[in-house]
Amino acid sequence: MSSTGSTTGATDRRSWLREHSELGVGVLLLVIGVLVLTDALTMDVDITQRGPVGPTTVPIAVGIGLLVVAVLLAVDVLRGGRGEAEGGEDIDLSEPGDWRTVLLLAGVFLANAVLIGPLGFPISGALLFWGSAYALGSRRIDRDPLIAAVLSVVTYFVFNNLLGVPLPGGPLMGVL
Structure with missing residues (x-):
């Protein structure tokens, strides 16, 4: 076989993968569905519960839903279905992504996750x-700092006092 034949095979493979790239989303959904189901089925839950719905019901339903969507997406893609290209009235699709903004937002969310324990939600939320x-x-x-505070x-008062979802208060716990 000549080198041209092997190059053509590699090109055909890349072309097929490019045309069926949405299978990657299906694989990702499949992996997440398996993880969710594994976690739900191995949860250590109290046997005594009231009613038919226990703490594993929703995670199991979500995991099964993820698996079903993954299979349906894979079948659709293999049958020739393609997602519609993203379009928007104020989006220039020829421009590259704004990675600076994405990285800044990721850093802010990571900082919030690290700081919410020691500083509490009122301070870490304001920083977020x-x-x-x-x-x-x-x-x-x-x-901006005033609006954030x-x-x-x-948000802290609504969750903590009205909804009954306790958020860490941090050093401001006694003040607020």
Whole structure:
């Protein structure tokens, strides 16, 4: 076989993969579905429960749903189905992605995850809201920290007091 034949085979393989790239999403959904089901089925739960719905019911339903969607997507792609190309009135698809914004937002969310324990939600939430506004382009240093603090404290009170979902208060626990 000549080198041209092996090059053509590799090109055909890449072309097939490019045309069926949505199978990657199906594989990802399949892996997540298996992980969710494995976690749900190996949960250590209290045997005594009230009613037919226990703590594993929703994760099992979500895991099964993920598996079903993964299989349906794979069948559709293998039959020639293709997702519609993304379009938008204010999106220039020829421009590259804004990785700076993505990385800033990822950093802000990671910082929130690290700081919520020691600082509590009111402070880490304010940093989250302010950092997100900054990452998305707002440069109003006079207004953004105040809005972030108000949003954070209101969110803390709504979850903690009205919804009964305790959030870590941190050092401000006694003040608020």
